[in-house]
Structure formats: structure tokens, C-alpha cells
Amino acid sequence: MSQNDLAAPPSVEKGTVTIALAGALGRMGQALAKTLAGRTDAVVVARFDRPGAVGEGLVERDAALKAADVAIDFTIPEASVALAEAAAANGGPALVIGSTGFSDEQNARIAAAATKVAIVKSGNYSLGVNMLMGLVRQTAAALPAADWDVEVYEAHHKRKIDAPSGTALMLGQAAADGRGVGLGQVADRGRDGMTGPRKAGAIGFSVVRGGGIIGEHSVIFAGEEEVLTLSHSATDRGLFARGAVAAALWVKGRPPGLYDMQDVLGFEN
Numbered sequence: 001m002s003q004n005d006l007a008a009p010p011s012v013e014k015g016t017v018t019i020a021l022a023g024a025l026g027r028m029g030q031a032l033a034k035t036l037a038g039r040t041d042a043v044v045v046a047r048f049d050r051p052g053a054v055g056e057g058l059v060e061r062d063a064a065l066k067a068a069d070v071a072i073d074f075t076i077p078e079a080s081v082a083l084a085e086a087a088a089a090n091g092g093p094a095l096v097i098g099s100t101g102f103s104d105e106q107n108a109r110i111a112a113a114a115t116k117v118a119i120v121k122s123g124n125y126s127l128g129v130n131m132l133m134g135l136v137r138q139t140a141a142a143l144p145a146a147d148w149d150v151e152v153y154e155a156h157h158k159r160k161i162d163a164p165s166g167t168a169l170m171l172g173q174a175a176a177d178g179r180g181v182g183l184g185q186v187a188d189r190g191r192d193g194m195t196g197p198r199k200a201g202a203i204g205f206s207v208v209r210g211g212g213i214i215g216e217h218s219v220i221f222a223g224e225e226e227v228l229t230l231s232h233s234a235t236d237r238g239l240f241a242r243g244a245v246a247a248a249l250w251v252k253g254r255p256p257g258l259y260d261m262q263d264v265l266g267f268e269n
Contacts, residue, residue, distance in 0.1 A: 012043055017252050019245075020046040020068035020093065022083060025055055027237065028074035028098065035241040042245055050079070062086065065093055070248040074098040074240075076161070081106050088116035094251045096244050097121040100166030114258035120251045122261040123166025125243025129217065130261050132232045133174040136219045139230065140178025145201045148221045150175045155208035155216040164189065164205045171219050172203050 012018055019036060023029045024047035036044050046064035047057055065071060065086060070093050073080050080099040087095055097110070100123050110121060124130070140150065152175070154168040164172075169183075176183040181201070188204040198204070208216075215234035220227060234240070243261065250264045 012045065013040065016040065017042040017070055017249055018045045018068045019043065019248060020048065020064040020071040022061075022064075022071055022073035022079070023049055023075035024058060025049045025053055026074065028241065031237045031241040032072055032074070032244060035238055035245055039245075042249060050075075062090075065090060068093045069252045070094045070096060072096045072098070072244050072248055074244070077102045077106050081109050084110045084113035084117075084119060088113035092117055094118040094248075094254065095120070096247045096251060098123075098125060098240065098244055101162030111258050115256055117256055118251050118254040118259065119257070120247040120259045120261070120264060122247070123170045125240045125247060125261055126232070126234065127243065127265065128232050128239075129167055129170075130265055130267065132217070132219075132230060133170060133262075134267065135230055136171055136174040137178040139219075139221060139228070140175040141180075142178075143221055143223075143228075145179055148223050149198060149202070149204070151204040151206060151220040151222065153206045153208075153216075153218040153220065155210070155213050157212050157214065158209050160209060163207045163209065165207075165215070165217075167215065167217055168205055168207075171217060172205065175203050175219065 019042055021029050021032055021044055024033070033044060036042055046059050046067040048059055048061050048064040049055065061083070071083065071087065073083050073095060077099055080097050084095060087093060094117055097119060110119065113119065152164065152168045152172045154165045156165055172187060173183050176186060183203065186201055186203050188199065188202045214237055218229050218231035220229050247261065247264045251259065
């Protein structure tokens with residue numbers, strides 16, 4: 001069967017959300033397929049990967065977009081931007097984007113696409129991480145920047161290509177929001193050699209890459225006499241898949257706009 005031909009989709013009950021999986025051959029694509037297997041509220045009707053990819057049941061991207069209510073994408077920034085622009089040009093489907101490492105220009109292009117279609121975009125689809133963000137924001141607001149240094153630590157598997165992780169940047173942004181400052185003005189994302197003393201008010205980032213670590217994140221508030229650490233550990237990639245599926249169920253039928261997991265969980269309200 002040609003990739004241009006869409007395989008017959010499974011029988012879909014009325015009210016079921018139909019899903020297209022981007023990056024279907026990747027680790028998250030497979031985790032999403034496993035999570036969706038056997039569900040009745042959401043069903044995979046199309047799977048696609050990079051152009052030229054070979055795999056049973058894969059179809060071309062545009063055919064997949066026409067078949068689904070929502071496309072879930074955990075790939076790379078370039079592919080996610082192209083997907084968003086294709087969905088916007090075609091008037092759908094809605095998107096759930098979990099890729100990380102976007103440039104400012106790429107974020108702007110996705111925001112532009114979101115004026116045409118509904119897009120949920122988050123650096124992390126974990127309920128625990130989103131709760132952690134709220135705690136970090138509140139703690140940063142309560143502890144004076146002059147007395148408490150903030151360091152965001154993250155560790156991931158050796159195959160992750162961006163650093164700091166999208167989640168680490170979200171946590172850094174939460175700390176900056178709590179302090180009422182712009183993250184770009186206070187972020188310290190690299191230390192090497194004779195760097196001198198730490199700058200007052202800086203939000204630092206420490207990164208580890210190795211082995212098969214799924215995801216470790218900690219935000220350290222370090223005072224002169226005590227240290228407070230807020231942390232989250234991921235033990236199964238399926239937790240991100242379950243969050244993404246929840247986002248897909250939520251975003252179907254939403255008006256165009258750029259949403260995040262805080263919206264999905266109702267935390268923004």
C-alpha cells in the first residue's frame with residue numbers, strides 16, 4: 001500500500017475523538033499508541049512519521065490530518081512548526097504539541113497558526129509537573145531574591161537533543177513570574193571557567209544527559225543557612241502520553257487559540 005493511501009480506519013463510535021499520531025515510530029509515538037489502545041473515547045485513525053519513513057500502516061502527513069479531529073505531535077521543532085502551519089492552512093485538525101527546543105521565531109510561527117486552529121502546546125504533559133510549577137511560582141514570590149538563590153536542575157536520557165529541557169524552562173519561567181521579572185533578564189544557562197560569584201537574583205540551570213533517564217527536575221531555593229528543594233521524577237513515559245491524550249480530548253471543538261496544560265487542567269482559572 002502506498003503511503004498516499006490511508007488505511008481503513010477502525011470503527012469509530014459517535015463522540016469518539018479521532019487521533020493522528022505524528023512521529024509514530026518514535027519513543028513517544030509508540031507510548032501514545034500503547035496508551036490509546038483499547039480506549040473508546042479516543043482512537044488512532046492515522047499514523048505518520050518523517051517523509052520516506054517505512055512502517056506498517058504509515059500514511060502521508062496531509063492524509064493523516066484530513067482523517068483526524070486532533071493530531072498529537074512529539075517530534076522536533078521544525079516538524080512541529082510545519083505541522084501547525086499545514087493544519088492552519090487546511091482549517092484543522094486541532095493539535096497537541098509536546099516537542100521542545102523551539103526558537104523565538106518558531107514559537108511565533110506556531111502562535112500565528114493558532115489564530116486559525118486550536119493548539120495545546122506544553123513542555124510537559126505531567127499533572128505532577130504542572131502542580132510543581134504552581135508551587136515554584138508561589139515559593140519564588142514568598143522568598144526574597146536577595147536572600148534565596150534559585151537553581152533549576154534537570155536530567156534526561158542521552159538521546160535528548162535540546163537543553164535545558166522544555167520543562168526546566170517552564171519551571172524557570174514559573175520562578176521568574178513569582179519574582180515579577182523576565183526570565184530572559186535573569187537566566188544563567190551556562191557556567192565554565194572563572195565565572196566569578198553568582199549574580200544576585202539569577203535563576204540558574206544545571207543539565208545532565210545520560211543513559212535512559214526519563215526525566216528528573218528539581219528547583220532549589222538556596223539560602224545561607226538552609227536549602228529548600230521542590231522536585232519531580234518521571235518513572236514511566238506513559239504519564240506524558242496520558243496527559244497528551246487528556247489534552248486531545250479537551251482541545252477538540254475549542255476555538256482557535258494557543259493553550260497549554262494549565263488551561264487543560266483548569267489551573268488558569
